[in-house]
């Protein structure tokens with residue numbers, strides 16, 4: 139190891155012109171013998187399941203060839219006073235995701251020129267993709283990048299100390315030294331079944347006891363069961379000063395471990411069945427150790443220096459067998475990341491903009507809806523019923539514009555969207571409950587719908603005649619079945635004939651009509667009409683509401699009494715008709731509001747009684763005069 143440090147120092151001077159102390163471009167991931175035994179047994183079990191003719195046949199055939207979409211959370215821990223505090227910008231992390239996806243898609247520029255001897259083994263598109271987490275573990279929107287300014291100068295590799303079973307499960311002493319605990323000055327992992335944790339910080343060498351930079355490292359899938367809170371990879375902050383493609387290949391190497399790959403040089407020049415020895419991959423030649431050189435021969439054959447699970451600066455490819463190993467282990471340990479299975483960590487809910495549509499979409503009009511854009515996604519939209527044509531924004535596709543093409547349809551239109559990873563994986567893989575996220579719009583036509591089905595005179599059911607001496611009457615209109623959210627968008631135009639005038643409420647769903655008493659003739663008819671507009675054009679009441687003038691005549695008042703003034707404010711005088719004889723118990727005068735609640739009550743033996751209205755709110759009231767066995771209701775408007 140000391141020799142590696144010297145090489146590293148030498149490289150650092152070449153690359154940085156001196157000064158900075160870079161980490162090794164090797165790897166600090168340590169595979170213990172117990173974990174290796176588990177991995178090997180997994181391969182043997184697959185061979186047994188297949189009942190192969192030979193005990194060294196390709197055992198991977200049965201592993202599901204799923205695509206994977208893996209939400210990534212970056213935990214960036216930096217000590218502001220650290221001399222090696224290499225700045226890690228958001229843009230660098232965005233680029234890292236882009237590059238990881240290019241490497242795993244087989245489209246990274248470096249992958250266009252492969253060693254012709256090994257090019258046929260190139261895995262190409264692995265079907266594994268990474269996306270920055272868009273929500274935190276609680277489902278709240280998040281950038282996918284956590285940052286902490288720590289007062290800790292640096293951290294050690296998880297695997298500090300002797301590594302043999304059960305050392306994979308860290309001792310408490312070592313856990314205090316690693317970056318994966320908030321209590322230690324680092325940052326806690328996010329749930330390993332939902333997120334791929336990538337820590338970035340200053341990692342010290344675990345054997346020199348500090349001072350010298352250490353390599354990046356990873357955990358294997360099998361360790362998720364032992365210490366799930368450690369699952370992920372740790373990248374040394376200092377390595378980010380290397381050229382971008384080297385940083386990306388180094389991250390791909392550690393990610394390869396996290397996906398279950400072993401160094402190609404594991405067990406050195408081991409011989410025997412290539413499926414069950416070395417790195418458990420048949421198509422990666424054995425190697426005596428990790429190398430930085432880009433062309434060499436070891437163990438009696440040409441070295442595959444371009445394999446990402448080697449150390450060289452020209453590493454850039456996974457092989458077909460490595461891809462099978464990754465898929466087999468992901469299906470066993472991390473099936474929650476299968477593309478489209480849950481999309482936890484990416485999308486927990488979708489909010490449409492605008493969130494609530496309170497205005498109907500009229501014939502010929504257009505309406506746009508948008509959902510949050512997620513990089514790398516494509517969007518599939520669905521609209522029903524088919525009373526709209528729509529266009530989807532391009533190239534992102536996170537918004538839709540609908541045009542109402544139906545002059546007659548009035549009702550809900552359901553707009554749905556689901557999301558999936560953009561090509562090259564291909565098909566849309568839905569996220570979220572049932573795949574679809576729904577939004578409702580209201581489409582309104584242009585004529586006679588919805589129907590105004592009822593109106594009421596005052597609050598007395600089935601009362602269609604009006605006595606002019608009542609002086610005022612309340613009319614209200616309703617549109618049953620119309621969406622509550624859209625009611626505020628309705629406007630009301632009232633027309634009153636027969637001499638009445640609208641005293642208040644014009645333009646609303648309820649008006650007070652005042653009847654100037656002297657102008658009426660008994661038995662005449664007045665009408666009240668209302669036209670309701672919903673922004674898609676007028677909608678008229680089916681029939682005019684009519685009211686018959688049926689009292690004894692102008693100025694005669696009620697049968698027993700009259701109210702003056704009406705409408706009233708402050709006070710009103712109840713006047714008894716001359717012919718009425720007050721009962722020995724006096725008059726019981728009660729004022730109720732439109733809900734029937736008693737608001738005033740008093741007993742009087744006078745022919746004129748003044749009621750104090752100062753405690754009453756504006757509105758409609760019923761004044762009941764009870765005289766012995768007889769009673770009469772008079773309507774009163776308080777303003």
Ligand SMILES: [Zn+2]
Nearest residue numbers: 165166167401
């Ligand atoms: Zn490694």
